[in-house]
Amino acid sequence: MKQEHIDQINEAVRAVASKERINHFYFVACGGSQAFLMPGQYLFDREIEIPSSVYSSNEFVHRAPKALGPDSVVITCSHSGNTPETVKAAEVSREKGATTIALSNLVDSPLWKASEYCLHYDWRDADESDKNKGILYRLLFSVLNTIQPCEKYQKGIDAVDHLNGVIEDAKTKYADRLKEWGSKYKRETLIYTMASGASYGEAYSFTSCLLMEMQWIHSSAIHSGEYFHGPFEITDFDVPFIIIKGVGATRPLDDRAYAFCKKYSNEIMLVDEAEFDMTGIDEEVQEYFAPLLAGAVLRSLADEFAYQRGHDLGVRRYMWRMEY
Amino acid sequence: MKQEHIDQINEAVRAVASKERINHFYFVACGGSQAFLMPGQYLFDREIEIPSSVYSSNEFVHRAPKALGPDSVVITCSHSGNTPETVKAAEVSREKGATTIALSNLVDSPLWKASEYCLHYDWRDADESDKNKGILYRLLFSVLNTIQPCEKYQKGIDAVDHLNGVIEDAKTKYADRLKEWGSKYKRETLIYTMASGASYGEAYSFTSCLLMEMQWIHSSAIHSGEYFHGPFEITDFDVPFIIIKGVGATRPLDDRAYAFCKKYSNEIMLVDEAEFDMTGIDEEVQEYFAPLLAGAVLRSLADEFAYQRGHDLGVRRYMWRMEY
Numbered sequence: 001m002k003q004e005h006i007d008q009i010n011e012a013v014r015a016v017a018s019k020e021r022i023n024h025f026y027f028v029a030c031g032g033s034q035a036f037l038m039p040g041q042y043l044f045d046r047e048i049e050i051p052s053s054v055y056s057s058n059e060f061v062h063r064a065p066k067a068l069g070p071d072s073v074v075i076t077c078s079h080s081g082n083t084p085e086t087v088k089a090a091e092v093s094r095e096k097g098a099t100t101i102a103l104s105n106l107v108d109s110p111l112w113k114a115s116e117y118c119l120h121y122d123w124r125d126a127d128e129s130d131k132n133k134g135i136l137y138r139l140l141f142s143v144l145n146t147i148q149p150c151e152k153y154q155k156g157i158d159a160v161d162h163l164n165g166v167i168e169d170a171k172t173k174y175a176d177r178l179k180e181w182g183s184k185y186k187r188e189t190l191i192y193t194m195a196s197g198a199s200y201g202e203a204y205s206f207t208s209c210l211l212m213e214m215q216w217i218h219s220s221a222i223h224s225g226e227y228f229h230g231p232f233e234i235t236d237f238d239v240p241f242i243i244i245k246g247v248g249a250t251r252p253l254d255d256r257a258y259a260f261c262k263k264y265s266n267e268i269m270l271v272d273e274a275e276f277d278m279t280g281i282d283e284e285v286q287e288y289f290a291p292l293l294a295g296a297v298l299r300s301l302a303d304e305f306a307y308q309r310g311h312d313l314g315v316r317r318y319m320w321r322m323e324y
Numbered sequence: 325m326k327q328e329h330i331d332q333i334n335e336a337v338r339a340v341a342s343k344e345r346i347n348h349f350y351f352v353a354c355g356g357s358q359a360f361l362m363p364g365q366y367l368f369d370r371e372i373e374i375p376s377s378v379y380s381s382n383e384f385v386h387r388a389p390k391a392l393g394p395d396s397v398v399i400t401c402s403h404s405g406n407t408p409e410t411v412k413a414a415e416v417s418r419e420k421g422a423t424t425i426a427l428s429n430l431v432d433s434p435l436w437k438a439s440e441y442c443l444h445y446d447w448r449d450a451d452e453s454d455k456n457k458g459i460l461y462r463l464l465f466s467v468l469n470t471i472q473p474c475e476k477y478q479k480g481i482d483a484v485d486h487l488n489g490v491i492e493d494a495k496t497k498y499a500d501r502l503k504e505w506g507s508k509y510k511r512e513t514l515i516y517t518m519a520s521g522a523s524y525g526e527a528y529s530f531t532s533c534l535l536m537e538m539q540w541i542h543s544s545a546i547h548s549g550e551y552f553h554g555p556f557e558i559t560d561f562d563v564p565f566i567i568i569k570g571v572g573a574t575r576p577l578d579d580r581a582y583a584f585c586k587k588y589s590n591e592i593m594l595v596d597e598a599e600f601d602m603t604g605i606d607e608e609v610q611e612y613f614a615p616l617l618a619g620a621v622l623r624s625l626a627d628e629f630a631y632q633r634g635h636d637l638g639v640r641r642y643m644w645r646m647e648y
Contacts, residue, residue, distance in 0.1 A: 023347075024375040031553025045389040051348040053377045058549035059520055062574040065369040085549065190514065190542055196383055207544075208554035216558055218514055220531075220544030225382035225409065229355025230532030232642055234540055250386040260648045318556055324584045 001129040001138065001160065005120065009139050012101045012117035016073055017146040019099060023071040025052035026098075028060045028089045032209040033077040036132060038201030040075065043140050043288055046249065048147045057085035061092055070097035075139075077102065077132070079123075081109020090114035103135060128163035133292050155282035159289050162280030169277045170293035171300050178297070181269050182304030185240055191217055192231075193242045194257055196224040197250030199273070199291040202298060206242070210302040214313040217305075224250070224257040232260065240267035242301075244294050247273040248287025271297050325453040325462065325484065329444065333463050336425045336441035340397055341470040343423060347395040349376035350422075352384045352413045356533040357401040360456060362525030364399065367464050367612055370573065372471045381409035385416055394421035399463075401426065401456070403447075405433020414438035427459060452487035457616050479606035483613050486604030493601045494617035495624050502621070505593050506628030509564055515541055516555075517566045518581055520548040521574030523597070523615040526622060530566070534626040538637040541629075548574070548581040556584065564591035566625075568618050571597040572611025595621050 016022070025044055027037035034056055044052045055063070057076070068074070074093040078086040081104035091114045094100045102115035105123050112118045119139065122130040129138070141156030185191065191211060195203035203221040211219040222231045224243075235241075241261055245254040262268050273290035281289050306313045318324065340346070349368055351361035358380055368376045379387070381400070392398070398417040402410040405428035415438045418424045426439035429447050436442045443463065446454040453462070465480030509515065515535060519527035527545040535543040546555045548567075559565075565585055569578040586592050597614035605613050630637045642648065 031550060034550070034553075042387065045387055045391070047390060049391045049393070051375060051377065051389065051391040053375065056547055056549045056553075058577050059547065059574060062576060063366065063369055063521060064573065065375065066371060067369070067373045067375040069373070083553075197387060208550065213554035213557040218542065218544075218558055220542075223380055223383065225380045226355060226358070226532065228643075228648055229358075229380075229407075230537035232648070233537040233640060234542055235642070249388065250383055252386060253382050256648070260642075264642070316557060318559070318584075318588070319552075324552055324556070324580075 001127070001134065005130055005135055008117070008119045009135065009142060012119060012139065013142040013146055015099050015117055016143055019071070019073070021071050022050050022073055022147070024067055025050060026060070026068065026072060026074045026093070027052065027054045028057050028074055029077045029086055030057045030083055032205045033079060033083070033086070035201040035205035035208070036136065037075060037077055038204065039198045039288060039291060040136065040140050042198040044144065047144045047150065047152065050147060057083065057089040061085060061088050064092070068093060068096050068098055072098040073101065074098045075101045075103075076111065076115065077104065078109070078111045079105050079132075081106035081111040083111070087111050087114050101139070103132060105132070128167055129160045134160050134163055137288070152285055155285045156288070159281040159285050163289070163292065166276065166278055166281060166289070167293055167296045170297055173275065173277070174271070174297045174300065178300050178304045181301060182308040185267070185269070186305065186308040188240050189218055191219050191240045191242060192222055193219060194222045194224050194227060194254070195244035195246065196253040197246050197248045198288055199244045199246040199294055202291050202295040203244060205295070206298045206302070210298065213316070213319065214302060215305050215309065215311055224253040227257045228260070235261055235264045237264065237266050239265050240269070241265055242269045242271065242298070245270065245272045245274065246287065247290045269301070325451070325458065329454055329459055332441070332443045333459065333466060336443060336463065337466045337470055339423050339441055340467055343395070343397070345395050346374050346397055346471070348391055349374060350384070350392065350396060350398045350417070351376065351378045352381050352398055353401045353410055354381045354407055356529045357403060357407070357410070359525040359529035359532070360460065361399060361401055362528065363522045363612060363615060364460065364464050366522040368468065371468045371474065371476065374471060381407065381413040385409060385412045388416070392417060392420050392422055396422040397425065398422045399425045400435065400439065401428065402433070402435045403429050403456075405430035405435040407435070411435050411438050425463070427456060429456070452491055453484045458484050458487055461612070476609055479609045480612070483605040483609050487613070487616065490600065490602055490605060490613070491617055491620045494621055497599065497601070498595070498621045498624065502624050502628045505625060506632040509591070509593070510629065510632040512564050513542055515543055515564045515566060516546055517543060518546045518548050518551060518578070519568035519570065520577040521570050521572045522612055523568045523570040523618055526615050526619040527568060529619070530622045530626070534622065537640070537643065538626060539629050539633065539635055548577040551581045552584070559585055559588045561588065561590050563589050564593070565589055566593045566595065566622070568615075569594065569596045569598065570611065571614045593625070
């Protein structure tokens with residue numbers, strides 16, 4: 001990881017450490033960036049005694065939680081740094097005295113200016129430790145170590161430095177299946193995506209950003225635990241589901257959903273995190289990192305869909321093309 | 325409201341009041357019951373300085389938030405009182421020393437036995453103040469008054485006593501439209517539902533329980549604020565959306581989603597809470613109660629779909645019919 005990134009993270013963590021009391025961590029962003037922050041709540045829930053929650057930016061701004069104040073820490077993200085709802089969320093949080101930490105690819109963006117502590121991340125061909133997920137995870141593990149010194153801290157930091165290898169391995173392992181799925185499901189107009197725990201954010205972003213936004217395929221992210229409380233009634237032999245089986249505490253939920261679903265649907269794409277080679281990632285933190293590998297596999301599936309369907313991932317009919 | 329119900333609520337509220345410190349309110353349930361508790365988080369966010377969050381029961385049990393403990397209050401609900409995941413969530417919470425409050429239609433159910441404070445609610449032909457939403461709202465307003473004495477308390481309690489009239493009025497007002505929609509959309513295989521704020525739970529339960537579970541219609545609950553961050557790209561002239569416009573703090577999100585959506589889809593069913601006659605409900609608490617009216621209208625729409633499609637709401641292919 002670049003020293004500049006480490007310095008930015010350390011500065012934010014020092015600000016968190018210097019707080020006398022923290023009542024709540026708020027993770028606030030929109031769409032794919034919101035999904036990206038979801039594992040943060042999962043990790044904090046599992047490891048520290050301060051509660052946290054996730055909000056879509058505009059809901060957060062208008063709902064204006066009364067608990068938001070000097071005892072709060074608000075972590076936001078916007079890739080462009082320009083998402084107006086997220087900029088506003090940072091501004092509102094800062095006005096209320098909360099500690100504001102923002103992640104963005106764009107330095108000096110509006111979000112950057114609205115926030116006290118700004119973390120830049122690289123994009124595309126950079127080292128994984130300097131990209132958005134690497135930066136977020138280093139921040140999260142550093143914060144948890146500050147709140148409650150923890151032997152998982154070093155394991156988390158070390159894992160970030162091994163992301164390149166394990167992500168490449170995961171994509172290679174799934175390459176043949178991705179080609180087959182891309183071809184087999186290219187005519188589908190609706191695909192459900194299921195996950196739970198640390199992986200739920202990957203299902204949400206795949207649904208909202210890859211399938212709906214970039215491929216115009218109808219979709220819904222179903223929580224594996226909620227599947228049995230309504231949604232499972234739409235399961236049928238020809239209804240396709242992508243199911244992520246995590247390796248963390250909520251894997252039993254995914255196992256159960258998968259076991260049921262495969263009895264009644266013939267169209268399941270299974271991404272099983274237990275299949276991934278996680279060499280270099282300590283077993284105790286694998287549940288947090290495996291979703292990043294599942295996400296990389298799903299991203300490659302979207303590339304394959306785009307190729308097979310002749311629908312480039314960059315094509316939009318509304319986004320960036322008109323006022324909304 | 326029956327005295328027995330008031331007594332049960334008062335006992336739970338006294339337990340909350342007697343706590344030295346509360347770090348967090350957890351609302352925990354599955355499917356429709358989870359959706360039913362969602363406005364609780366919204367109301368608490370708006371009115372009190374203690375943060376709260378909503379979890380699906382099995383996620384809560386397996387994730388096992390470290391912040392859960394003697395300083396927490398856990399509010400659960402299961403209509404039958406038998407939902408194993410929710411019973412387990414109450415058990416785990418109680419073992420950790422949290423104050424556990426459960427709502428159920430069934431007295432002496434497993435959930436009832438697992439929880440310290442149990443609130444019975446009536447069903448079907450009862451007075452609305454004694455049904456699930458009446459009981460929940462009286463509990464919520466009583467808790468908030470205990471945390472932070474508040475002039476909205478009495479307004480909330482009074483509103484509960486006026487639910488019968490306003491719910492009937494709302495259904496009457498929408499009766500013609502419901503018949504028209506039931507006929508017009510009876511062949512649809514996919515319908516999206518959008519809402520935000522206090523109404524999001526109504527969109528979630530309509531999607532999961534009414535459309536997917538009871539009518540086998542594909543659906544997804546889209547948060548009005550998230551619509552612009554991916555999902556809106558699937559909007560097209562023939563894609564049907566049900567949009568709830570709330571009357572609360574997040575109405576601007578719904579207005580924006582509706583304004584955009586109606587430009588590109590010809591198939592919108594709008595449930596506008598501003599149309600409801602809320603006589604007897606003080607203006608200051610209307611944002612919390614209007615979703616109950618929207619929910620009643622959507623429930624009537626499901627009845628109309630069931631009639632027009634010849635698919636009774638009680639028909640299941642999996643639920644209650646097999647092991648899962």
